[in-house]
Amino acid sequence: MTTINDIAKMAEVSRTTVSRALNNSGYVSEDVRKRIMKIVEETGYMPSQSAKSLRTKRSGVVGVILPRLSTETSSRVVSGINDFLAKNGYQILLTDTELDSDKEIDYIRLLKSRHVDGIILLATNVNDRLLKAIHDSGIPFLSIGQELPGITSLVYDDYHAASDLTNMLIHKGHEKIGFIGVTKEDPAVGQLRSKAYKDTMEKRGLPVKDHWIGEGDFSIESGYEQMKRILKNSQGDVPTAVFAVTDRMAIGAIEYLKEQGYRIPEDMAVVGIGASAMSKYLTPSLTTVDYFNEDVGQKAGSLLLDKINNKKVEKKFELTYRLILRDSV
Amino acid sequence: MTTINDIAKMAEVSRTTVSRALNNSGYVSEDVRKRIMKIVEETGYMPSQSAKSLRTKRSGVVGVILPRLSTETSSRVVSGINDFLAKNGYQILLTDTELDSDKEIDYIRLLKSRHVDGIILLATNVNDRLLKAIHDSGIPFLSIGQELPGITSLVYDDYHAASDLTNMLIHKGHEKIGFIGVTKEDPAVGQLRSKAYKDTMEKRGLPVKDHWIGEGDFSIESGYEQMKRILKNSQGDVPTAVFAVTDRMAIGAIEYLKEQGYRIPEDMAVVGIGASAMSKYLTPSLTTVDYFNEDVGQKAGSLLLDKINNKKVEKKFELTYRLILRDSV
DNA sequence: CTGAAAGCGCTTACAG
DNA sequence: CTGAAAGCGCTTACAG
Secondary structure (H helix, E strand, O other), rough: OOOOHHHHHHOOOHHHHHHHHHHHHHHHHHHHHHHHHHHHHHOOOOOOOHHHHHOOOOOOOOEEEOOOOOOOHHHHHHHHHHHHHHHHHEEEEEOOOOOOOHHHHHHHHHHHHEEEEEEEEOOOOHHHHHHHHHHHHHEEEEEEEOOOOOOEEEOOHHHHHHHHHEEEEEHOOOOOEEEEEOOOHHHHHHHHHHHHHHHHHHHOOOOHHHHHHOOOOHHHHHHHHHHHHHHHHHHOOOOOOOOOHHHHHHHHHHHHHHHOOOOOOOOOOOOOOOHHHHHHOOOOEEEOOOOOHHHHHHHHHHHHHHOOOOOOOOEHHHHHHHEEOOOOO | OOHHHHHHHHOOOOOHHHHHHHHOOOOHHHHHHHHHHHHHHOOOOOHHHHHHHHHHHOEEEEEEOOOOOOOOHHHHHHHHHHHHHOOEEEEEEEEEEEOEEEEEEEHHHHHHHHHOOEEEEOOOOOOHHHHHHHHHHOOOOOOOOOOOOOEEEEEEEHHHHHHHHHHHHHHHHOOOEEEOOOOOOHHHHHHHHHHHHHHHHHHOOOOOOOOHEEOOOOOOHHHHHHHHHHHHOOOOOOOOOOEEOOOHHHHHHHHHHOOOOOOOOOEEEEOOOOOHHHHHHHOOEEEEOOHHHHHEEEHHHHHHHHHHHOOOOEEEEEEOOOOEOOOOO
């Protein structure tokens, strides 16, 4: 492999000068600069990033920790992050916890040993060990999806999105509204969306029955199962609408309803959250909330760079969303 | 940051010994090893990968070059790759060409400067500059999706998958079969699948009319547009089935057909390829081909490690597929 | 079984 | 405007 020494020899200068020419740091005469650049060009020389990073403590790499890569939300967000970062000369080192939240901490340490300049975490939970690991790492850090105390967080407006959705159903005349949520361990999806649903029902003077409520695990199958459970448990008091906190679970619910001969939305209205690519092409098309995940990724990339470059960055960013009204209600 | 020198001092040994203990290389007395490990444990010391990589020319990082991250195929394959690699102590450095094939070459060089131990390319095209760049890099390399001459390639059996699909439609009694393909610049998707369709039709003595054929660009919208074009151009000679070479284009085609009041499959059968997660939940559910992309990713990871470790690896791997018969035919 | 020393490929004060 | 030298944090012959 050709190194800076080879270039220096060929250009008949010191490697100090080559380094300066390459990085536009300090003076280099136009003459010499050209000579160097020509040789760099010809040889296809690329400086060793390991050496550079060992010396400068910067790697040009940003770590991303995901709960699951092959999920639409993740891949959109990562795509947005990468989009912004690649334009600024950064690459992404990818890391997937496969929903094992202990791994988040392992990965923070691992990413640190790889000298990443910053870390973006698609957060699913919050606990003290995680917070401590983040602080101990001393690495510029960004959380997406959960508000982590003391850490710059991009948070979806889960509360208002969910209450808007509930209100919309009520406006449409629904009084018995079922709900398929997820574990409370997920503060954003499990708690906020559920709280918004309950608060809104209460505010409108509508009852919330236990047998209208199910808890899934984000999967399509769990949406199916929970819908089945709700129907079975609420004989004679069946809801006329159901709010699933993710599109995937909504799709599972619809699947079961169709099997049982329910017409949607006539017999049962269904809504989700996430605006998955397919939501538009389902029959009926799914009413949902778009969180603009690509944009969120871009913004995360941009904010992380600001942090890396020591710019002041606020602690909390509330993201926007958009209700997409379609045929499932 | 704590370094190997700190550990050495604390354990009252040389850093040589610490290194040996950490890497299980050479002799270290049980006594000393324990002392070292305890301190490593306490301090949370992680060796600097930059230093290590500078010294050993290995980074424990594998580069992945994608045409587009936020696509189901990509994210599944990457998920499979990462799954295998993470288990073996490797991380993925992600790179997205955004369908600009020139960037493939740039990224190969960039990944090289980052000392990746190997590269996996989700290939979309093949040209001499690319092949040269791969060879010049001297890095263990793997192609997925296209057969690159001289380079280890995992290839889908596009020809047989497409001819199976065509045959299946013919079996069902269809004689006029439309086709929505993509550019010939993509040898696998653009050429093989199209050739299989035409060969099969011919073999069965069925005509292939130009106005039954459209060329999309992988997007749902292009499926919609091409279906519209085919219908318009084949007045009085409308096909009874249409074969879209990807699920997304099939979905677009279905969308247009539904708008026009076509019943599927009664008035028009539709098939795709890809087994996207949603294909099962469309109405009607989509007949398609599953390429087992997660498994492909795992296999790619495994083969790349073999190459990195200088094991003999064959040049070409033909992947399996599975026809999924559903309600759209 | 252990350590001193060299060296991987860079950058950056420092000196001129 | 340019260069010699030190040093980033590791590993690995080599010697004992």
